[in-house]
Structure formats: structure tokens, C-alpha cells
Amino acid sequence: MPRAGLSTDAVVDAAVAVLDEHGPDALTLAAVAARTGVATPSLYKHVDGLGELRRRVAVRSMNELADRMTAAVLGRSRDDALRAGMMAYRSYALEHPNRYAALPQHPVPDPDLAAAGDRVVQVILALLRGYDLEDSEVIHVARSVRAAAHGFAALQTAGGFQLAEDPDTSHERLIDLIVVGLREGPSDGSPHHRDQTVQDGSVAHT
Template identity: 60%
Template sequence: MPRAGLNRDAVVAAALAIIDDGGPEALTLAAVAARTGVATPSLYKHVKNLGELRNLLAVRLFDEFTDRATRAVLGRSRDEAVEALMRAYHEYATEHPHRYAIVPQRPDPDPAVQAAGERFVALFFAVLKGYGLDDDELVHATRVARATLHGFAMLQIGGGFGLPQDVAVTHQRLIDTVLAGLRATRGGAGSAS
């Protein structure tokens, strides 16, 4: 008999708690079963296997980040929107480093994960469209922004900024550099709004 209240969302929440506590390598079906107070075979009523659970986590994390970043950029445009997006991205990654570590960084064959990833990228497109970029330039600008944000976050999370200078100052310079690049890109010239 399944434990009362245990459903797919509760299984995903338990998996996230395990990742938050012990990192991605701590995630096993046995650990989720123990956390939810059921035998491991009981989880199969809610998820087919660990692969499906990882896909559900990827969708949840993409949605979680996209929702947070969308709230940050609402009512903003151009430089102000890009800065809000970059700050939201950085805050999410550094506040939840273990969750961030399992967010897929490449297209996924699972349709639900792919759709969630596309919503995430669409947010970048929507924010960067304010610079009047054509479709190709929009893709290039999104790639540059994502690579910059991901690299900075991974270096910070991994302890790669060991010198005493304030990382927040460096992060602001990163934002300023991306904004200057966007303004200089064809179609992006003009004053910031």
C-alpha cells in the first residue's frame, strides 16, 4: 500500500532535498525511498526508474529558474532586463549549487525536459530582443550570455575565485562587459533604456 500523501511531486521534492543535502551523487532511488519512508519498490508506482526521476528533476529545475528569472525581468527592458536576468541566474546558481549542477546544459532527448529547456532559452531570447538583434545575432548573443553566466557560476561554486578581491565587483564587471557587447552588436547600438 502506498504511503499516504506520496505522489510524483512528493518524490521529486524528496529527491531535491537529497540533492540539496548531499549533492547530485547522493541521489539514488534507495535514498529517495528512505527519505519518503517507503520501500524502494514502492517508488515505482510514481517513477519508472532513476532516469525518469532525473528528467522530472530537470523539468522542475528549469521551470524553477525560468519562473524566478521571469519575475526578475518583468517590466524591464534592454540593459536593466539583462542585468536582472544575469543577477537572477547567478543568485540561483550560487544559492542552489547542487541543483544547478544537475540542470542539463545541452538539448535533452526527453520531450518534457526539452520543452522546459526551450522555455528557459526563450526567456533569454525575449530579453535580448530589446536590442533589435536579427535572428542569427539573437542566437549568438544568447550563447554568449549563457556561456558567460555558466562559466562564472561554475568557477565561483567550485572555489575558483580564491583571491581576496570582492567577487561581487567582478560579477558587476562581467555584467557591464556583456551589456557593452550587446550595445556594440549590430542592431544593438543606441542608448540603454
């Protein structure tokens, strides 16, 4: 018989397809093997078991998310950039709910995944640039923005919004809360604006 001609990427492609079509629980080596027309153990020639396959799918998804956010934020700043970034984040989750849900909940030591996650964080840090927040303030706000984006996306894709109110409007309101909050600064009297310096985008994580 002719060879299937698989590759690691092709296996991940199939895995993503299975994930999209049948959900996270259906992402099994057996299902991926069936889809690629190969016996289950053959997949081990391209991927080191289900764990690695899942991680690769997550890395790809996280990078897609980062790509989309990057594109959305480009050429914008401040409220405009924040709004675009948040919208891009949510739209990715809504368009690919299973991929979004498959992003790991637990700490995972995979460096590729960390790198992809960092890309998302970097975009958020970048879109906050225009606000001239001081050093650690940027981190706190970035964490807040990420939390808001993730929380909303997670709840909505999980079907958490049952009432008639339009979730789009709710999302607008969430963005508004942050925008307005940023305009006013912390409610205690601490300084939060730095006095105009340049910010480098070296490190990562938040």
C-alpha cells in the same frame, strides 16, 4: 500498516530534498525511499527508475530557474533587463547549487526538459528584444549571454574563485563586458541592428 500515500510529485520533492542536503552523488533511490518511508522498489510505482527521477528533478529546477528569470526581467528592458536576468540566473545557482549542478551536462532527449530549457532561452531572447538586433544576430548574442551566465554560475558554485576579489564584483564586470559589447556592436563592420520590426517568440532553443 497504513499506506504511505506517495505520488510522483512527492517522490520528486523528496529527491530534491536529498539532493539539496547531501549532493548529487547521494541522490539514490535508496535515499529517496528512506526519506519517504517506503521500500526502494516501491518508488517504481511512481517513477521509472533513477534516470527518470533525475530527469524530473532537472526539469523542476530548470523551470524554477526560468520562473526566477522571468520575474526578474519583467518590466525592464535593454541593459536593465540584461543585468536583472543575469543576476537572477546566478542567484538561483548560488541558492541551490546542487540543483544547478544536477542540470544535465549531456544531451538528453526529454521533451519536458527541452521545454524548460526553452523557457530560459525565451527569456534571454526577450530581454534582448530592446536591442533590435537582426535575426541571426539575436541568436548569437543569446548564446553568448547564456554561455556567460552558465559559465560564471558553474565556476562559482564549483568553488572556482579562490582569490580574495569579491565574486559579486567579477559578475558585475562580466555583465558590463556584455553591456558595453552590445552597445558597440561587432568589431567587424557588419550591420547588427535591424530597422525596427516586430519579433515573435514562437520557436525555442538556441
